[in-house]
Amino acid sequence: xxxxxxxxxxxxxxxxxxxxxxxxxxxxxxxxxxxxxxxxxxxxxxxxxxxxxxxxxxxxxxxxxxxxxxxxxxxxxxxxxxxxxxxxxxxxxxxxxxxxxxxxxxxxxxxxxxxxxxxxxxxxxxxxxxxxxxxxxxxxxxxxxxxxxxxxxxxxxxx
Amino acid sequence: xxxxxxxxxxxxxxxxxxxxxxxxxxxxxxxxxxxxxxxxxxxxxxxxxxxxxxxxxxxxxxxxxxxxxxxxxxxxxxxxxxxxxxxxxxxxxxxxxxxxxxxxxxxxxxxxxxxxxxxxxxxxxxxxxxxxxxxxxxxxxxxxxxxxxxxxxxxxxxxxxxxxxxxxxxxxxxxxxxxxxxxxxxxxxxxxxxxxxxxxxxxxxxxxxxxxxxxxxxxxxxxxxxxxxxxxxxxxxxxxxxxxxxxxxxxxxxxxxxxxxxxxxxxxxxxxxxxxxxxxxxxxxxxxxxxxxxxxxxxxxxxxxxxxxxxxxxxxxxxxxxxxxxxxxxxxxxxxxxxxxxxxxxxxxxxxxxxxxxxxxxxxxxxxxxxxxxxxxxxxxxxxxxxxxxxxxxxxxxxxxxxxxxxxxxxxxxxxxxxxxxxxxxxxxxxxxxxxxxxxxxxxxxxxxxxxxxxxxxxxxxxxxxxxxxxxxxxxxxxxxxxxxxxxxxxxxxxxxxxxxxxxxxxxxxxxxxxxxxxxxxxxxxxxxxxxxxxxxxxxxxxxxxxxxxxxxxxxxxxxxxxxxxxxxxxxxxxxxxxxxxxxxxxxxxxxxxxxxxxxxxxxxxxxxxxxxxxxxxxxxxxxxxxxxxxxxxxxxxxxxxxxxxxxxxxxxxxxxxxxxxxxxxxxxxxxxxxxxxxxxxxxxxxxxxxxxxxxxxxxxxxxxxxxxxxx
Ligand code: FES
Ligand code: FES
Numbered sequence: 001x002x003x004x005x006x007x008x009x010x011x012x013x014x015x016x017x018x019x020x021x022x023x024x025x026x027x028x029x030x031x032x033x034x035x036x037x038x039x040x041x042x043x044x045x046x047x048x049x050x051x052x053x054x055x056x057x058x059x060x061x062x063x064x065x066x067x068x069x070x071x072x073x074x075x076x077x078x079x080x081x082x083x084x085x086x087x088x089x090x091x092x093x094x095x096x097x098x099x100x101x102x103x104x105x106x107x108x109x110x111x112x113x114x115x116x117x118x119x120x121x122x123x124x125x126x127x128x129x130x131x132x133x134x135x136x137x138x139x140x141x142x143x144x145x146x147x148x149x150x151x152x153x154x155x156x157x158x159x
Numbered sequence: 160x161x162x163x164x165x166x167x168x169x170x171x172x173x174x175x176x177x178x179x180x181x182x183x184x185x186x187x188x189x190x191x192x193x194x195x196x197x198x199x200x201x202x203x204x205x206x207x208x209x210x211x212x213x214x215x216x217x218x219x220x221x222x223x224x225x226x227x228x229x230x231x232x233x234x235x236x237x238x239x240x241x242x243x244x245x246x247x248x249x250x251x252x253x254x255x256x257x258x259x260x261x262x263x264x265x266x267x268x269x270x271x272x273x274x275x276x277x278x279x280x281x282x283x284x285x286x287x288x289x290x291x292x293x294x295x296x297x298x299x300x301x302x303x304x305x306x307x308x309x310x311x312x313x314x315x316x317x318x319x320x321x322x323x324x325x326x327x328x329x330x331x332x333x334x335x336x337x338x339x340x341x342x343x344x345x346x347x348x349x350x351x352x353x354x355x356x357x358x359x360x361x362x363x364x365x366x367x368x369x370x371x372x373x374x375x376x377x378x379x380x381x382x383x384x385x386x387x388x389x390x391x392x393x394x395x396x397x398x399x400x401x402x403x404x405x406x407x408x409x410x411x412x413x414x415x416x417x418x419x420x421x422x423x424x425x426x427x428x429x430x431x432x433x434x435x436x437x438x439x440x441x442x443x444x445x446x447x448x449x450x451x452x453x454x455x456x457x458x459x460x461x462x463x464x465x466x467x468x469x470x471x472x473x474x475x476x477x478x479x480x481x482x483x484x485x486x487x488x489x490x491x492x493x494x495x496x497x498x499x500x501x502x503x504x505x506x507x508x509x510x511x512x513x514x515x516x517x518x519x520x521x522x523x524x525x526x527x528x529x530x531x532x533x534x535x536x537x538x539x540x541x542x543x544x545x546x547x548x549x550x551x552x553x554x555x556x557x558x559x560x561x562x563x564x565x566x567x568x569x570x571x572x573x574x575x576x577x578x579x580x581x582x583x584x585x586x587x588x589x590x591x592x593x594x595x596x597x598x599x600x601x602x603x604x605x606x607x608x609x610x611x612x613x614x615x616x617x618x619x620x621x622x623x624x625x626x627x628x629x630x631x632x633x634x635x636x637x638x639x640x641x642x643x644x645x646x647x648x649x650x651x652x653x654x655x656x657x658x659x660x661x662x663x664x665x666x667x668x669x670x671x672x673x674x675x676x677x678x679x680x681x682x683x684x685x686x687x688x689x690x691x692x693x694x695x696x697x698x699x700x701x702x703x704x705x706x707x708x709x710x711x712x713x714x715x716x717x718x719x720x721x722x723x724x725x726x727x728x729x730x731x732x733x734x735x736x737x738x739x740x741x742x743x744x745x746x747x748x749x750x751x752x753x754x755x756x757x758x759x760x761x762x763x764x765x766x767x768x769x770x771x772x773x774x775x776x777x778x779x780x781x782x783x784x785x786x787x788x789x790x791x792x793x794x795x796x797x798x799x800x801x802x803x804x805x806x807x808x809x810x811x812x813x814x815x816x817x818x819x820x821x822x823x824x825x826x827x828x829x830x831x832x833x834x835x836x837x838x839x840x841x842x843x844x845x846x847x848x849x850x851x852x853x854x855x856x857x858x859x860x861x862x863x864x865x866x867x868x869x870x871x
Contacts, residue, residue: 018393019375026395034335035337038339039341039465041546042545042546043546045802048464075335077335089334099198099772100196100515101328101333102197102463103464104332104333105332127809134464134808136464137775138776138777138778138812140812141778141813
């Protein structure tokens with residue numbers, strides 16, 4: 001049954017009317033028009049739909065919207081905060097990391113979760129943390145470079 | 160003045176205003192019939208337009224293709240976009256620039272040779288007089304045909320082409336903008352899902368539409384023959400209704416699929432027509448080392464990361480479709496045929512989808528959306544395939560077999576070469592055959608027959624036989640295609656088409672012959688090549704990878720676990736040249752440690768764009784070779800999730816190094832498909848180099864490797 005659900009998304013409060021079991025991705029994309037979260041497999045195994053829940057990366061295709069209530073949701077649209085563009089997004093453009101781009105927002109969110117915990121991960125840590133993210137266009141090498149570049153940008157900024 | 164023949168794309172769409180519109184606000188709108196399928200083609204075309212028009216790259220706005228206004232350039236496929244689309248656009252832009260120069264000359268009362276253009280402003284030399292494209296646009300009539308009287312720039316005049324300009328589409332994509340067809344939002348839009356039969360030829364015995372109609376949000380339940388679908392207000396409601404519909408439907412199915420573990424034998428047993436592709440010389444086997452081997456690849460899925468999606472609206476006889484099709488004009492024809500309406504009642508617009516590597520489900524989704532939209536007149540319906548259907552119902556790259564026989568003498572001369580291949584037709588795209596080539600059309604109550612498929616089209620190279628005739632100079636050779644009829648598994652074109660397996664077979668077999676004769680496999684190649692560009696990429700890949708410093712590549716060269724191998728091809732013997740060296744760590748499982756490629760794609764429009772495509776092509780081919788295989792039981796396709804159909808992951812992707820041999824005076828050649836075959840052979844050759852074992856049937860799975868190691 002549909003009900004009114006209050007969500008905290010990208011630093012703002014939103015109220016939507018949906019069945020609490022609705023996968024979060026549909027609420028983000030269709031109710032809140034946040035189209036940057038992409039649908040891939042719908043089964044939690046490709047990483048396309050990754051968003052942050054209290055800073056942790058989760059797959060929004062298999063997370064019911066009710067589980068996001070009372071927590072902070074960050075989507076790609078809110079990742080850059082006031083600056084607009086997050087260092088990761090800048091780094092992906094700088095490295096021209098991607099082809100069709102469909103996987104990228106999920107990858108960026110996954111990488112944001114990692115850098116949030118560990119701003120200077122090793123290459124092995126990046127590879128293993130992002131192993132859930134599939135990129136059929138095969139842009140892994142560039143994605144890796146972009147994440148390393150972002151990590152450097154963030155550490156420099158922090159100094 | 161000589162007039163060169165116009166590029167074919169321009170002959171068919173000769174009006175200049177179909178290609179370029181100079182807006183008064185300083186934006187240059189460029190239309191092409193080529194569509195963005197993830198390969199960066201629209202950015203490369205923008206670069207070409209900016210170059211010829213002498214405007215800043217940032218001024219160019221590429222307008223997505225639609226059947227109403229854009230030039231009809233057929234299909235965006237086969238690595239031909241820069242070859243064909245680039246040539247047509249280049250010429251059109253050169254003529255547009257000239258038209259503006261003429262207008263400026265009149266206005267400034269100057270000779271054209273006194274003028275030069277800088278970012279759309281036409282200056283008169285040695286004066287401060289000028290006029291801009293935007294000021295002049297009202298007086299320049301572009302509603303005329305291209306005539307070929309103006310030549311595009313010479314190689315030494317290029318300033319933008321050849322530079323690594325950033326892609327136009329990437330910033331929006333990483334910002335999360337709604338750029339994909341999946342993201343369209345139209346007023347009154349509803350959500351649709353289709354419920355496919357459980358197997359290709361399943362027959363629907365019963366289903367309970369009434370119960371589904373009462374589910375929350377459901378606006379329509381559609382049944383036409385064995386085409387089933389639902390339309391609902393919310394997306395999750397459509398998903399739930401489709402699941403319920405699938406659960407309640409009763410089908411009967413036939414066991415009509417072959418044994419998935421014996422595909423090569425199955426292909427060879429099918430009725431076929433032999434076609435001799437090349438025959439010359441008389442084999443001289445006496446005293447030579449004779450070798451024979453057979454290679455195969457399985458059915459391969461496109462396995463796009465995002466499922467196919469389309470939006471359609473049907474209103475008072477007019478049909479609008481937004482879809483990710485590579486072939487909007489032909490797809491429109493087949494939709495019209497299916498519905499029995501005139502094509503001009505339908506408008507098809509291209510919107511980007513997730514990565515596209517050949518003929519996938521994009522066109523099918525367009526028809527699905529229309530069939531659902533008819534049930535809710537006036538409402539746009541956004542139809543999305545499930546990931547499971549994307550993997551199981553899209554056309555697959557067909558399975559193929561190649562049998563090789565050959566002989567090499569002690570001097571390392573190849574004296575006999577025979578290549579025989581078995582393949583069904585690869586082309587099954589819409590708009591080309593009598594019956595519509597769209598999935599739902601075959602499932603309707605009044606079904607259309609699934610068309611037989613086509614192997615060759617005018618103007619493009621036949622598909623199965625690509626790369627079958629070797630580029631090497633062999634005095635004695637015989638190459639035969641055994642053309643099979645359509646297989647019981649749905650197939651279509653997939654990146655590199657027949658070139659993938661033909662190259663894999665040839666390039667593995669070169670190493671096998673080298674091993675038989677005890678000669679270096681790379682030298683064996685070089686000794687049989689006269690094409691300088693081929694020789695150059697092979698030498699470049701050898702040097703950059705460090706392969707050059709190794710003397711033997713015969714199974715003893717590696718250290719028992721690590722090895723290197725090379726593969727080479729000129730894709731379809733007419734597109735880009737590519738040589739790839741890979742290094743592997745091999746045992747029962749194979750790990751590709753790194754890959755080094757050298758490519759020559761003629762004049763390079765955008766080096767970083769080429770590198771990006773080559774890197775992606777290498778990673779995808781590594782994935783095909785190590786992991787991928789569509790599986791089925793005797794009734795159903797069983798690879799329906801990423802667990803059943805794994806692809807290469809982050810932790811497995813090798814670092815890739817690409818070097819480009821630029822040839823500014825040669826035509827630009829497509830590069831998207833060039834590396835697949837070479838990569839496959841390079842991996843198999845590297846495995847042999849490492850551990851002296853060779854598996855010839857793809858993929859090189861752990862089971863097959865173990866069996867081969869035990870046999871060795
Ligand atoms: S769409 Fe959520 S993980 Fe694939
Ligand atoms: S860029 Fe296409 S799937 Fe990653």
